[in-house]
Amino acid sequence: MFQQIIISRTFTARLVVATAVAGALALASAVQAGECPADKVKANVRDKVDAKAVGVTDVTLGSIDLEKQPANIKGRELRFRKLTIEPGGIVPWHSHDDRPALIFVAQGEIVEYASNCAEPIVHKAGDLRPEVFGTSHWWKNLGTQTVILYVGDVRKDPADHNM
DSSP states (O other): HHHHHHHHHHHHHHHHHHHHHHHHHHHHHHHHTOOOOGGGGTTTSSSOOOOOOOOEEEEEEEEGHHHHHHHTTOOOOOEEEEEEEEEEEEEEEEESOOOOEEEEEEEEEEEEETTSSSOEEEEETEEEEEEEEEEEEEEEEEEEOOOEEEEEEEEEEETTTEE
């Protein structure tokens, strides 16, 4: 009986590890989804589009003044937001040269038109999109479902209301 308990615990531990590895691999493949194909990456391949925000709700869920934290990054704020983009909605052109961000697609499918990609990039629920220096872009919901994005970014200017 004691041997059965040890075997059962060993099996359970292996099952937990296998599940964690499978989950990590699934997450890794989701993170890789929605990227610009390597042969389509080109600097400044797309001109700025002067479209206004349409059908977008941008709600700041929380923020942290990074100067007041041990990191002591003067004049920077870490904020976390929820963007809801209705069908046909547009997130207007903006730059991430001074505002790195991570975008998580929680619901729906949305198309990104990036300055450094020669073709549109489709992002689906579960995708994570890093936005860093050299990225300027706009997004459009071409589908029939509302898109929900969660955005974590480091903002310099609290008056900067770019999406």
